[in-house]
Amino acid sequence: MVLRGRRARLHQLASKTHKWLAIIIGIQLLLWFTSGTVMSFLPIDKVHGDHLVDRKTVAPIPAGMALASPADLTRSVGTPVTSLTYRMLLGRPVAELSTAKGTRLADATTGVLLPAASAAQAEAVARAAWRGEGRPVARVERIERAAPEYRGALPAWRIAFDDPNNTRVFVAGDTGRITAVRTGTWRLYDFFWGLHIMDWKNHEDFNTPWLLAFAIGGLALWIGGAVLLWMRWPVRRRRRSPGS
Known part of the structure; x- marks a missing residue:
């Protein structure tokens, strides 16, 4: 029973951590996907003028x-x-x-x-x-x-x-x-480039602490999701249920 209680508390902590990471990191992920999509649609010759x-x-x-x-x-x-x-x-x-x-x-x-x-x-x-x-x-x-x-x-x-x-x-x-x-196209591209690399002022430094932190956060989000998936896997739970 003690082991089951510890496992339940660990599962609850992992679930809450993953949820808040998903909310925070998810906003930047949306910006990454949006900015990447916009930049991909802009013809590079028009960006260069x-x-x-x-x-x-x-x-x-x-x-x-x-x-x-x-x-x-x-x-x-x-x-x-x-x-x-x-x-x-x-x-x-x-x-x-x-x-x-x-x-x-x-x-x-x-x-x-x-x-x-x-x-x-x-x-x-x-x-x-x-x-x-x-x-x-x-x-x-x-x-x-x-x-x-x-x-x-x-x-x-x-x-x-x-x-x-x-x-x-x-x-x-x-x-x-x-x-x-x-040109106007270049300015639009440059705006989304700044969002993409998280250098909102100069739009040139892609080694910013913000980018590194959110990249690590995204990796942690994936690892947390993989752990939760392993803990909640239906086949694994069915195998454990008779001896619980």
Whole structure:
């Protein structure tokens, strides 16, 4: 009788613990399933804004154009170069030189270093890549620090288009490259991503204590359910009943 009483109390404790875990963990499980479902339905190309801003097309350097040699470009930058890329920027051939101190642009024909991209140049880069309808009004703003909306190269220019998608194009100040595109679809995706990884502020850290705690809680919920299932299994109870 004492053994049966202890087993009954253990069963009652396990049942209550499992119930409250199910209520608490279940809310986050619902958020995980909901956010995962929404993110799965959003086309990734629309999340990236590929239908509004073309970042894949590369303009070729005109054939026969005389370009400065890598040695001349290295001398112009005055520090060891780790990589060198020739490309077109707003109809002009440039050389992109990566060094330990950062990235610099130089005129690819003369080797003369170029200043950082201006607001007007950044807007021109964004408009040249624009694939949306019409020619929306743009507001250009310099970005000096990272934010949930943008964590790319800094400083950068944010070109805010007045279009139905509230498109924001980010252009790196040192290279003049488009480093990010943000749209209404991206913001919706980012909101549910923050819910999914339980980083409600910055939406980037998936090693938060909250996520770890709820993951362990979900595992405990499963283990508790398995124990209760074993204790309540009908066949097992029928076998025990004659000798009880």
